[in-house]
Amino acid sequence: MREINSQQAPVVIIGGGIVGSAAAYYLARRGVKAVLLEKNTIGVEASGRNGGGVRAQCRVRIERRLAMASIKLWEGLEAETGMDMEYTQGGNIRLAATEARMAQLQAEAEEELADGLYVELWNRDELRRRAPYLDSDHFIGAKYCPTDGVANPILATWGIAAAARKAGATLLTHTEAVSIETQAGQVTGVTARTPDGILHLETPRVIHAAGVHTPQLAQTSGVQIPIxxxxxxxxxxxxxxxxxxxxxxxxxxxxxxxxxxxxxxxxxxxxxxxxxxxxxxxxxxxxxxxxxxxxxxxxxxxxxxxxxxxxxxxTPDHLPVIGPVDGLEGLILATGFSGHGFCLGPIVGKLLSEMILDGAPSINLDALNLSRFASTVQSPTSPSSNRL
Amino acid sequence: MNPEPVHTDIAVVGAGPAGLSAAVAAAVAGASVTVIDAYSQPGGQYFRQPNPAVDPDPQEPRPRAGRELRHKAEAAGVRFLNRTVVWGAFEDLRLAAYREDTAQAIELQADAIILAPGTYERVAAFPGWTLPGVITTGAAQTLLKEQRLLPGQRIILAGTGPLQLVTAAALVKAGAQVVAVLEGASPGEAILRQPGQTLAAVWGQSTRLKEGWQSWRTLKKAGVPYHRGWGIIAAEGKDSLQAVRIARLDRQWRPIPGTERRLEADTLCLNYGFTPATELAQLFGVQLHWRPAQGGFVPRRDEQMQTNVPGLFIVGDGAGVGGAELAMVEGQIAGLAAARQVLGDSTLTRRIEALQPALRREQRFQQFYARLFTPGPGLDELAAGDTPICRCEGVSKATIVQTIHAGADTMHAVKAVTRCGMGNCQGRVCGPLVAAILAQETGQSPERVGQFRARTPIFPVPLTAFTVLTTEGAESAESRN
The missing domain is CATH 3.30.9.10 (D-Amino Acid Oxidase, subunit A, domain 2)
Incomplete structure (x- = not known):
């Protein structure tokens, strides 16, 4: 394939899912016009294929903090972007069919209330009263969070991407990043395949948010990601x-x-x-x-x-990988969301923009750094409490 | 509630000319055969039987021929599952079906499967095309054949192909007032341009020619105008159809300015050809290729009608539009080939080979026919910005065009963002219309644009129908009780 173009970009974002689109959006709002590369069209992978849950409850602490901050953003996102995302706060019910499950929900509720997330524990009678549409014979109780809700995953991702474009970001679809170039421990550029040929972008910073396709491309810069x-x-x-x-x-x-x-x-x-x-x-x-x-x-x-x-x-601990990579200046990862990424998309996009513009994110993300996998100690997170 | 997965040597999906022929051939050769069909009586659209309450003993040649074929099948031991919709296709040649009258879930496992799913009628989107009173020609034919009902009082047929002619004649015979028949193509010109090919193609097609000639005579006698090179450009009416606007078309099917006329009618029957129903083939992972003369994307097959999936055969219009005669020859070949595979009976080879001349003859006719009756690009340009394209979800052409230009430039992305094709019809009606718009707006070929991907279930099925499938674990064991 011939090289059709060589350009410079302040930031290159790889992946047009909700995280990459939100990063492009928040960067553009602060004047940094990133170039986003998407191999297909916007939001057609996990970002557009999930259940659309926008939920803070039933998460481990670091994710809870992120989700609560993200929901604050969700509340204003449609008005801010002028895009319909079918976002509603209809509440979230996590059911318990066993005593063990109920005990787990109770323990979670204590942590959540301590962190400032309002939740309610329902016994079977309360469940019957509050969710009469359920065949409550199957359940002994539930935990309920009224500020959780849903959005249309496709329209939300699409809307955020459209807003990013409107704010000045360049979104290149049908453009597949094929390598990340480095020199002396510093990112120097990204090469991509477009329908018309090869595109080379010179850039000092890459946000790599290509979901399940992240590891393969990261390997081109020597980075191993366990996804x-x-x-x-x-x-x-x-x-x-x-x-x-x-x-x-x-x-x-x-x-x-x-x-x-x-x-x-x-x-x-x-x-x-x-x-x-x-x-x-x-x-x-x-x-x-x-x-x-x-x-x-x-x-x-x-x-x-x-x-x-x-x-x-x-990821092995079912928590995302977000942040810089030790020993490789300029590469920021935001991937491996393990099924919890949709709700977190807006806040993660915003924090990525802060890493680039302010040097550090306003919520500490050290616990989510890739380096955690280098040590033999794995996060004690129970995967099952963290699903969805 | 759930029976065990039913095993059959050969499962045939669809009981039209292709499916019935396949079933008879395979069963006579000694295989156990089960035919699954969505209608209450075998025959498909071509051999459609009248409702027994309306006409218990039809004398028309087609229902009679259909019944004869069905009796042959029954005599050979073919088992029929009528009113049963196949909604899923899974590994190891398994089919998931739902019987509508008994609300019964059925899973069928076969050593060979012959798909004979038929086609969907292709419509055109123009201003007013969703008005009550605008129907497909096939729907008019169904009303007439099955219920002996007329779709309206003053009827116009528009589109292309001999179905228009045959249906118009049947409507006239049943007492309807047919205002006009509009044939968008100008088949006479093509015939005159290529007399040699015409002769080669129609050689041995006396039944077809006779049927066409008789229909033509019926229309002439009733004084029904048959306009070649004319088409609909809009339908008008407040709550239902009152009139249509028509125009003369150029070779590209674009209306010629200044030729517009208005005709009053309460019913408009449309048929612009057929799209093969490839959903089950897609779910099985069959390779499709683009063959516009056969209706669009059609399965790749070998000479015995077998696909790239071993043991999976596809026949009839659902494998490429070619009409009932071709469908029946293909059905026989696939029935014999599947039986040979399942029974290991190599003596059937000779009989398969003996059918090759008939196959060639019908294929020749199909190619000739496709040249005469293929709509031009002008047909896809009739819709206005506010014309609905997806009627299930109410998506206009303008919305689709806007979305494409905003970057949703694949069939999947248009569907995801606009909801086009997400309704009850699963994009069967709007799919070809969206593909044409996408091709036009992006300058891509229809082949590259592709089509909506089939999703399980291919027809809406009650949640309870899903519980029949084999699963692992306690959870599923519980749900099977």
């Missing part, structure tokens, strides 16, 4: 008359469900992690998704319209 693909499933029903507002999930049954604006109900799998890049829906995913009909009687006569799969970027 594996994990396939998860979502189904959508035909529209029904709205009968609930909450994002509801249960790890005991391995399923979540939530309403969408036009009355469709999205149903997703929890805890099925196929290590594959294949985005088809295998047969065994379907009964799991149909479990929702057992838990919600109103869904029993309803039909599925379609299903899809998304590929998550999983």
């Amino acid at each position: 594996k693909p994990a396939r998860v499933f979502v189904a959508v029903t035909q529209p029904v008359r709205p009968f609930f507002t909450e994002f509801v999930s249960t790890h005991d049954f391995g399923v979540y469900f939530r309403p969408a604006r036009k009355g469709h109900v999205h149903i997703g799998s929890v805890g099925i992690f196929d290590e594959t890049f294949d985005k088809s829906t295998p047969d065994y995913a379907l009964p799991r998704l149909a479990t929702a009909a057992r838990l919600v009687p109103a869904l029993r006569g309803v039909s599925f319209l379609r299903t899809w799969a998304g590929i998550l970027a999983m």
Whole structure:
């Protein structure tokens, strides 16, 4: 392929998901016009294929802080960008079918309240009263967070990207970064393949936010990132008359469900992690998704319209990798969100812009640095408490 | 509630001419065959049977021929699952289906599968095309064949191909007032330009020619105007269709300025050809290729109609539009080839080879026919900015064009951002329309643009239908009880 272009960019962002788009947006708002490279179109991978949960509860502390700050941003994002993202705060219900699960939720609630996140613990009677649409025979209680909610993942990612472009960022779609160049421990540029040929961008800074595709490209600059693909499933029903507002999930049954604006109900799998890049829906995913009909009687006569799969970027401790890379000046990672990245997208984008413009982010992210994997000590996070 | 996965030597999906022919051939050769079909009676659209309550003993040649084929199948031991929709396709030649009348979930495992899914009618989007009273020609034909009902009082048929002619004649015979038949192409010119090819193609096609000639005579006798090189440019009406605006078309199917006319009608029947139904093929991972003369993306097949997926055969219009005669020959070949594979009976080879001349003859006719009746690019330019393209989700052409220019320049991205194709029809109606707009706006070829990707389930299915599938773990065991 011929080289078609050689340009300079103050920052190159790799990956047009919600994190890369938000970084481009917050940088552009402060006058830094980054170039974003997306190999397909905006938001067509995990950012556009998830359940759309925007939730602070049921996370480990560092993620909780990020999520609470992100929700503050979500609250103003549609007005600020002028884009419809179908964002609502309909609440989030985490169900417990066993005493052990309930005890876990109780412990979590104490931490959450201490961190300033308002949550409620419901016993079975309260659950019946507050969520009468559930077949509550299956559950002994729940934890509820009223400020959690949902957004349309596709429209949100699309909206943030459009706002970034409007603010001056350059978004190059169908443009696949193929290598990150370095010299003497410093990033010097990015080479990308476009439909018209090879594009070379000279840049001192790269934000690498390519989700599950991050490791391969990072290797071109000598960086090893422990990320594996994990396939998860979502189904959508035909529209029904709205009968609930909450994002509801249960790890005991391995399923979540939530309403969408036009009355469709999205149903997703929890805890099925196929290590594959294949985005088809295998047969065994379907009964799991149909479990929702057992838990919600109103869904029993309803039909599925379609299903899809998304590929998550999983790290060993199921926490994201965010921050600079030791020994390589100019490379900032924001990847491996392990299925929790959608809600965090806006705040992570903002913190990335602060790393570049202010030298350090306003929320300390040291715990999420790649260097944690160099040591033999792994984070004690329980993966199951951290799903979705 | 759930039966065990049903095993059959050969599963046939679709009971039209192709599927029935395949089933008969395979069953006569000795295989156990199960035919799954969405309708209440086998026959498909071509052999569509009248509702028994309306006409228990139809005498028209097509329903009769269809019933004969079905009786042959039954005599050979073919098992029919009617009113059963196949909604999923999985590894190891497994099909997931749902029987609508009994609300029963069915899983079928086969040693070979023959898909004969047929086609969807292609429509055009122009101002007013979603008004009540605008229907497809196939829908009019279904009403007439199955229920003996007329779709309206004053009827106009527009589009291309002999289906228009045949349906118009049937409507006239049933007592309808057909205002006009508009054929967008000018088939006479093509025939005159290439008389040799025409003769070669129609050789041996006496049944077809006779049917066409009889339809033509019926229309002439009733004084129905048949306009070649004319098309619809808009439909008008307040709550339902009142009139259509028509114009003479140039070779590219673009309206010629100054030729516009207005005709009053309460029903407009549209058919601009057919799109092969490739969803199950897609779910199985069949390689498709772009063959516009056969209706768009069609499966790659070998001479025995087998795809790149071993044991998976595809026949009939669903593998490339070619009409009932070609479909029946393909069905026989695939039925024999599948039986040979499943039973290990190499004596069937000779019979497969014996069908090759008939296959060639029908393929020749198909190629000739496609040249005569393929819409030009002007058809895709009729929609105005506010014309709905996706009627399920109410997405206008302007919204789609805007979204494409904002960077959503793939079929997937247009669907994701606009919701076009996310409704009940799963993009079957709007898919070709969106593809044409995308090709036009980005300057890409239709081949590169591609189509909406099929998703499981390919038809809406109750959540309860999913519980039949084999799964692992206690959770799934529980849900199967």
